Amino acid sequence: MHDMSTHPAQHHHTAPTSFIRKHVFSLDHKVIGKQYYGLALIAVYIGMALSWLMRLHLGWTNLAIPGLQWLSKTGAPGGVMTPEYYLQLMTMHGTIMVFFVLTTAPFAGFGNFFLPIQVGAEDMPFPRFNMMSFWITFVAFIILMTAFFVGDGPPLSGWTAYVPLSAIGAAAGPGQGLGQILWAASIATFCIGQLLGSLNFITTTLDLRTRGMTLMRMPLTVWAWFITSCMGLTAFAVLLPACILLILDHVAGTSFFIASGLVVNGALVPHSGGSTLLWQHLFWFFGHPEVYIAIVPGVGIVSHVLITNMRRPLLSSKVLIGCMATLAFLSYVVYGHHMFVSGMNPFSGLVFSFPTLIITIPATIIVLIWIGSLYGSKIRINSASLFALGFISMFVSGGVSGFFLAQPSLDIYLHGTYFVVGHFHMVMAVAALFGIFTGTYFWFGKMFGRMMNETLGKIHFWLTFVGTYAIFMPFHYLGFAGNVRRYQAFVDDYLQPLIPVHRYITVAALVTGAAQLIFLYNLIHSRFWGPIAPENPWEATSLEWITTSPPPFDNFGGKHIEVFHDPYQYGIEGSTNDYVMQNSPEQIHTERDEK
Amino acid sequence: MAKFFAITIVVIAIASAIPIVMHMWPMPQDISVHGPLIDEQMADTMAEAGISFLAAQFILAAFIWMFSNRSREAKIRRFPGGAMGLVIAAVLLVGTEVLALGVFGTKAWAAVYFTPPSADAMPIQVQAGQFAFYFRYPGPDGKFGTIHPDKIDEANENFFGLDLTNDPAAKDDIVAAEMAIPVNKEIHLLMHTKDLGHSFYVRELRVQQDFVPGLDLSLHFTANKIGKYEIVCTQLCGLGHYNMKAYLEVMSQDDFNTWLKQQAANQ
Numbered sequence: 001m002h003d004m005s006t007h008p009a010q011h012h013h014t015a016p017t018s019f020i021r022k023h024v025f026s027l028d029h030k031v032i033g034k035q036y037y038g039l040a041l042i043a044v045y046i047g048m049a050l051s052w053l054m055r056l057h058l059g060w061t062n063l064a065i066p067g068l069q070w071l072s073k074t075g076a077p078g079g080v081m082t083p084e085y086y087l088q089l090m091t092m093h094g095t096i097m098v099f100f101v102l103t104t105a106p107f108a109g110f111g112n113f114f115l116p117i118q119v120g121a122e123d124m125p126f127p128r129f130n131m132m133s134f135w136i137t138f139v140a141f142i143i144l145m146t147a148f149f150v151g152d153g154p155p156l157s158g159w160t161a162y163v164p165l166s167a168i169g170a171a172a173g174p175g176q177g178l179g180q181i182l183w184a185a186s187i188a189t190f191c192i193g194q195l196l197g198s199l200n201f202i203t204t205t206l207d208l209r210t211r212g213m214t215l216m217r218m219p220l221t222v223w224a225w226f227i228t229s230c231m232g233l234t235a236f237a238v239l240l241p242a243c244i245l246l247i248l249d250h251v252a253g254t255s256f257f258i259a260s261g262l263v264v265n266g267a268l269v270p271h272s273g274g275s276t277l278l279w280q281h282l283f284w285f286f287g288h289p290e291v292y293i294a295i296v297p298g299v300g301i302v303s304h305v306l307i308t309n310m311r312r313p314l315l316s317s318k319v320l321i322g323c324m325a326t327l328a329f330l331s332y333v334v335y336g337h338h339m340f341v342s343g344m345n346p347f348s349g350l351v352f353s354f355p356t357l358i359i360t361i362p363a364t365i366i367v368l369i370w371i372g373s374l375y376g377s378k379i380r381i382n383s384a385s386l387f388a389l390g391f392i393s394m395f396v397s398g399g400v401s402g403f404f405l406a407q408p409s410l411d412i413y414l415h416g417t418y419f420v421v422g423h424f425h426m427v428m429a430v431a432a433l434f435g436i437f438t439g440t441y442f443w444f445g446k447m448f449g450r451m452m453n454e455t456l457g458k459i460h461f462w463l464t465f466v467g468t469y470a471i472f473m474p475f476h477y478l479g480f481a482g483n484v485r486r487y488q489a490f491v492d493d494y495l496q497p498l499i500p501v502h503r504y505i506t507v508a509a510l511v512t513g514a515a516q517l518i519f520l521y522n523l524i525h526s527r528f529w530g531p532i533a534p535e536n537p538w539e540a541t542s543l544e545w546i547t548t549s550p551p552p553f554d555n556f557g558g559k560h561i562e563v564f565h566d567p568y569q570y571g572i573e574g575s576t577n578d579y580v581m582q583n584s585p586e587q588i589h590t591e592r593d594e595k
Numbered sequence: 596m597a598k599f600f601a602i603t604i605v606v607i608a609i610a611s612a613i614p615i616v617m618h619m620w621p622m623p624q625d626i627s628v629h630g631p632l633i634d635e636q637m638a639d640t641m642a643e644a645g646i647s648f649l650a651a652q653f654i655l656a657a658f659i660w661m662f663s664n665r666s667r668e669a670k671i672r673r674f675p676g677g678a679m680g681l682v683i684a685a686v687l688l689v690g691t692e693v694l695a696l697g698v699f700g701t702k703a704w705a706a707v708y709f710t711p712p713s714a715d716a717m718p719i720q721v722q723a724g725q726f727a728f729y730f731r732y733p734g735p736d737g738k739f740g741t742i743h744p745d746k747i748d749e750a751n752e753n754f755f756g757l758d759l760t761n762d763p764a765a766k767d768d769i770v771a772a773e774m775a776i777p778v779n780k781e782i783h784l785l786m787h788t789k790d791l792g793h794s795f796y797v798r799e800l801r802v803q804q805d806f807v808p809g810l811d812l813s814l815h816f817t818a819n820k821i822g823k824y825e826i827v828c829t830q831l832c833g834l835g836h837y838n839m840k841a842y843l844e845v846m847s848q849d850d851f852n853t854w855l856k857q858q859a860a861n862q
Binding site: 082083084087156157158162163164165168172173174258259260261262263264265266268269274275276277310311312314315316319341342343346347349350353354357358360361364365367368369371372373374375376377378379380381386389392393396397400401403404406407408409410412413415416417458465466469473474477478480481482484485486487488489490491492493494498501570571578 | 596597600603604607610611614615619620621622623632633636637640641643644647648651652654655658659662663665667669670671672673674677678679681682684685686689690693694696697700701703704707708709724725744745747749756789790791792794796798801802803804805806807808809810812825827828829830831832833834835836837838840
């Protein structure tokens with residue numbers, strides 16, 4: 001791949017003038033990044049509200065939740081959630097969070113805003129595709145939301161939408177007709193948006209780096225977004241046809257996923273010849289890389305922010321990049337660990353379990369590199385660095401439960417229990433959320449020109465760090481006790497004694513959720529009334545900090561940027577500051593440079 | 596604040612470990628012949644995971660404590676061994692640990708899935724359907740009658756769609772809403788689903804297996820403790836999923852023979 005020592009051939013689209021072009025249908029990657037972030041912000045609060053409803057119902061099954069009947073008269077008569085409505089809310093919670101929050105904010109949100117700036121480019125090479133990618137994602141969100149309000153509501157088959165429950169239509173249950181079709185249409189649309197976005201990320205990284213910006217001089221965030229977009233291109237390309245096949249089984253009389261001889265609701269299902277496990281293979285071939293798509297940008301952001309706040313580079317950026325790439329590669333060969341008891345050939349189970357265990361190694365190396373880099377550093381404590389350090393703790397906690405689930409013999413006991421739910425919430429949901437918070441507190445000033453309030457940020461951190469542990473650690477104990485997941489109530493003899501634990505979790509969830517309103521307040525208040533952000537408030541070195549806060553339309557005000565060394569020149573002996581900007585021609589100790 | 600953060604991490608780590616160490620919500624007692632292999636694997640994994648978890652959190656906390664609030668003149672120090680040392684340590688330690696778990700865990704997995712049922716294992720068929728389990732015993736002829744999906748008639752309690760008029764093998768089949776088995780007798784459980792995906796889970800037996808539409812799967816196991824246990828569905832199957840269960844009764848051979856005779860009389 002060539003280093004752009006000649007001036008890169010870029011689009012020089014002129015600055016927009018109309019309101020629509022500036023803020024709505026914008027070609028500017030920065031606006032698109034903020035639009036994605038805004039979409040994720042709306043989605044996360046909806047997803048969180050859904051989780052509150054779920055947790056209230058799990059603690060107190062017959063509780064009348066005031067106002068719920070306005071969302072659904074049939075789903076919550078008198079405000080009391082029906083069993084099917086619990087599952088419908090649960091399905092939407094998972095779908096909204098995984099797709100519209102965890103895939104959107106850390107990758108499409110921050111990536112769109114900062115990737116071009118961090119490689120010294122004016123914009124991405126396909127600004128129209130980029131604009132389309134956001135609006136297609138937005139349309140996907142609207143399609144999903146309509147499922148709440150049409151027919152008998154959203155689907156109840158979970159974000160995993162296993163067949164044939166999700167394929168045979170309305171006979172299988174409420175929401176399984178139109179609701180399921182809308183779900184599949186939404187996700188298929190989302191895939192298209194992601195494919196367009198990934199295309200832009202990859203081409204920006206490979207072709208639009210400025211003079212002197214070799215691949216090894218790119219910040220770790222750029223590497224993370226680049227690796228994520230490679231995964232995105234291949235993983236979403238499989239989910240898209242899977243969703244289309246699912247829709248066809250609903251509307252075109254096909255039987256991709258429906259076997260013969262099934263009797264549902266007293267009637268023989270008029271389909272035959274399909275494969276139940278086919279959906280699971282297609283879904284998880286996408287699904288496992290998807291969870292790495294959710295977490296790898298966070299790994300990049302946390303590395304980037306930690307380095308700035310440790311005032312020293314990582315022990316080895318190359319090793320971290322190698323580990324992210326290894327995680328991405330291995331993510332394709334481990335997906336069967338979601339299917340150990342699915343009826344898949346048990347020998348395949350063993351085959352999938354070995355790379356699943358091996359994937360622990362690059363994940364461990366990443367954590368060790370971070371912890372080893374903390375040694376002898378000069379840690380600065382602020383909201384961003386607190387969340388970055390909290391990410392490490394949370395990633396370890398969530399990752400360790402993976403030891404158990406990677407082994408098929410233990411999965412016999414733990415599959416389908418709260419142990420799994422605890423594992424993925426900690427290692428993916430909470431950790432990725434911490435990555436988003438890290439990025440927000442770090443980059444808000446640059447994006448919006450005003451700094452966030454540090455006191456509120458720290459309060460937000462403390463309540464969230466302790467709160468998420470308080471919520472999700474007990475999930476593992478419930479799992480060991482055999483508490484099955486996706487139950488709307490606990491009626492079995494052995495589950496009833498566990499209800500007090502669920503009630504405790506509900507209280508923890510409500511308190512921690514309330515703390516997120518502090519974050520929302522901080523965002524909104526700071527956006528309009530926060531202190532003006534300087535160009536480089538963190539004394540950081542990468543290219544986003546050499547331009548104004550916020551950056552001008554073309555990122556660098558027409559300046560041609562040249563880069564002279566790697567992006568993490570901190571702790572430099574003999575320099576007046578303890579850092580050197582990436583575009584500074586100042587002669588420095590070159591041993592630290594990794595070519 | 597850094598020191599307080601370090602302490603918080605340590606407190607959370609210890610608090611997380613306490614319920615495990617004190618067996619506050621333990622796995623139920625194992626009642627199966629293959630169970631001890633799984634339980635041993637679980638205990639080994641818990642020890643390794645527990646040590647890794649505590650060590651990582653404590654070291655993270657220690658470094659946050661030690662390396663915050665340092666003066667501007669303080670020197671940056673490099674971790675002994677640098678990145679390569681950590682990479683080698685991770686590959687050797689974690690690699691050995693996970694390979695050991697993987698290799699030894701194969702035995703537990705093989706005990707369930709790679710050994711065929713013995714020739715004198717007792718066959719029982721379980722049918723899962725929204726939202727109940729039904730069990731079928733082959734009767735004196737030792738043969739199960741054919742399932743005809745179009746003949747399924749729940750109102751008349753023909754849950755398996757048997758052709759009682761024309762199918763001789765079906766005439767002596769015994770259908771029950773709960774599962775009884777003799778203790779210390781190997782069972783060959785044939786799994787069939789009427790409509791969509793379900794799963795068969797008995798915690799104490801250490802078995803879990805999905806039902807797959809279109810695939811007839813089976814499990815085999817031997818229960819070695821008399822008692823009453825719950826069978827629950829663990830694969831989301833619709834609105835009644837939470838309530839889809841049946842009882843498993845493990846009885847002495849004599850009690851089982853009596854039970855089976857009573858069920859036959861009730862057909």
